[in-house]
Amino acid sequence: MSVPESAPPMAAAPGSAPLVLGIESSCDETGFGIVRGTQLLANAVASSMEEHVRFGGVIPEIAARAHLEEFTPTLQQALDTAGVTLAEIDAIAVTSGPGLAGALMVGVAGAKALALATGKPLYGINHLVAHVGVGVLDGVADSGTQPAGVVHSGTAGSVLPEHLGALLVSGGHTEILQVNRLTSDVTLLGSTIDDAAGEAYDKVARLLGAGYPGGPVIDRLAQQGDPKAFRFPRGLSAPKFVGTAEEPGKHRHDWSFSGLKTAVARCVEQFEAAGVPDTEIPTADIAASFQEAVADVITAKAVRACTEHGIRHLMLGGGVAANSRLRSLLAERCEAAGIGLTVPPVRLCTDNGAMVAALGAQLVADGVAPSGLDFAADPGQPVERISLVA
Numbered sequence: 001m002s003v004p005e006s007a008p009p010m011a012a013a014p015g016s017a018p019l020v021l022g023i024e025s026s027c028d029e030t031g032f033g034i035v036r037g038t039q040l041l042a043n044a045v046a047s048s049m050e051e052h053v054r055f056g057g058v059i060p061e062i063a064a065r066a067h068l069e070e071f072t073p074t075l076q077q078a079l080d081t082a083g084v085t086l087a088e089i090d091a092i093a094v095t096s097g098p099g100l101a102g103a104l105m106v107g108v109a110g111a112k113a114l115a116l117a118t119g120k121p122l123y124g125i126n127h128l129v130a131h132v133g134v135g136v137l138d139g140v141a142d143s144g145t146q147p148a149g150v151v152h153s154g155t156a157g158s159v160l161p162e163h164l165g166a167l168l169v170s171g172g173h174t175e176i177l178q179v180n181r182l183t184s185d186v187t188l189l190g191s192t193i194d195d196a197a198g199e200a201y202d203k204v205a206r207l208l209g210a211g212y213p214g215g216p217v218i219d220r221l222a223q224q225g226d227p228k229a230f231r232f233p234r235g236l237s238a239p240k241f242v243g244t245a246e247e248p249g250k251h252r253h254d255w256s257f258s259g260l261k262t263a264v265a266r267c268v269e270q271f272e273a274a275g276v277p278d279t280e281i282p283t284a285d286i287a288a289s290f291q292e293a294v295a296d297v298i299t300a301k302a303v304r305a306c307t308e309h310g311i312r313h314l315m316l317g318g319g320v321a322a323n324s325r326l327r328s329l330l331a332e333r334c335e336a337a338g339i340g341l342t343v344p345p346v347r348l349c350t351d352n353g354a355m356v357a358a359l360g361a362q363l364v365a366d367g368v369a370p371s372g373l374d375f376a377a378d379p380g381q382p383v384e385r386i387s388l389v390a
């Protein structure tokens, strides 16, 4: 039996950019994207978020089952939108990790079935790097602000700026990456050591009885509150964790949000213990102060990591990129530090298949060998493993 391992890495017709299908299923979004090189043709996403609402967070088994149900209809929707057939696709890319094991397995198994049935090469790729890959899509990277002196490179048809970093903030991750070359050289500079920022939003929203997902509700509530009403902790900011530029502490560029979440819980409990009725607890002030702590510590640490690692341009990704305070404070601090900033449209910041397809197309264009059919989903896939090797 001939299997796609034997397919050449560069499967596109000479002279035309590769047509790549990207599949995403690492959390609660089932995403299928189709790109031709750097041109986005389709981005179909089905979310199981509604099914997790009553639990106040993503339940892995529910997410995995939803991926199974949405796989075929979402794939069909992407093909219809792009106006292409599966037979015309040159390569398939699927998120192999990091993410929820059961959720990843559905996407990976489905992608293998498609690759086997069509004989197309298959790439198992890194979800975090795919968030950055979205920046190569036409019109995304040029939408950002550019500090003087930033040179744009043209590697593999991409328009990613040089000296690039990426700040990824969602319900599943809070990371800062250094991207020397999208398809071969990405390193992790810092990450959360406990909750992801979006997760903290979801937990705090639950404490305040504000609903799920917590990000948008807290963001809205915070608009009516005083961000200085309470001084909540900025995790891992003490000198013993941060150290100095010369002698960096162990967590210089890392974040922690569990202490912040506990501080908010204690604050609410104090009002309750004092007999303050629920309706009179200053939830808007608490939300605004919590949001300020999150935005402050994320942006301060991200900008410091960029400055110390020669990053001149930062790309923001993940669902929390929709946050009003994070966006404004990051823009302010990046500008002050002479760092360009790109914030893709929210539908490309949240999990989607277009980013997977975009990275897949770059791997094809760079002649990277496909992953074959023998790889497994890797829930803890390190960021350095951009694509899996056969």
Ligand code: KG4
Pocket (backbone or CB within 6 Å): 027, 169, 170, 171, 172, 173, 197, 198, 199, 201, 202, 213, 214, 215, 216, 219, 318, 319, 320, 321, 322, 323, 324, 349, 350, 351
């Ligand atoms: O990227 P995403 O759609 O899914 C993953 O977590 O992978 O991000 C969802 C997260 C949720 O935790 C949600 O509360 C948060 O993004 N979020 C926000 C906002 N909108 C969504 N967090 C803060 N402010 C927002 N406006």
Ligand code: ZN
Pocket (backbone or CB within 6 Å): 127, 131, 170, 172, 318, 350, 351
């Ligand atoms: Zn993500």
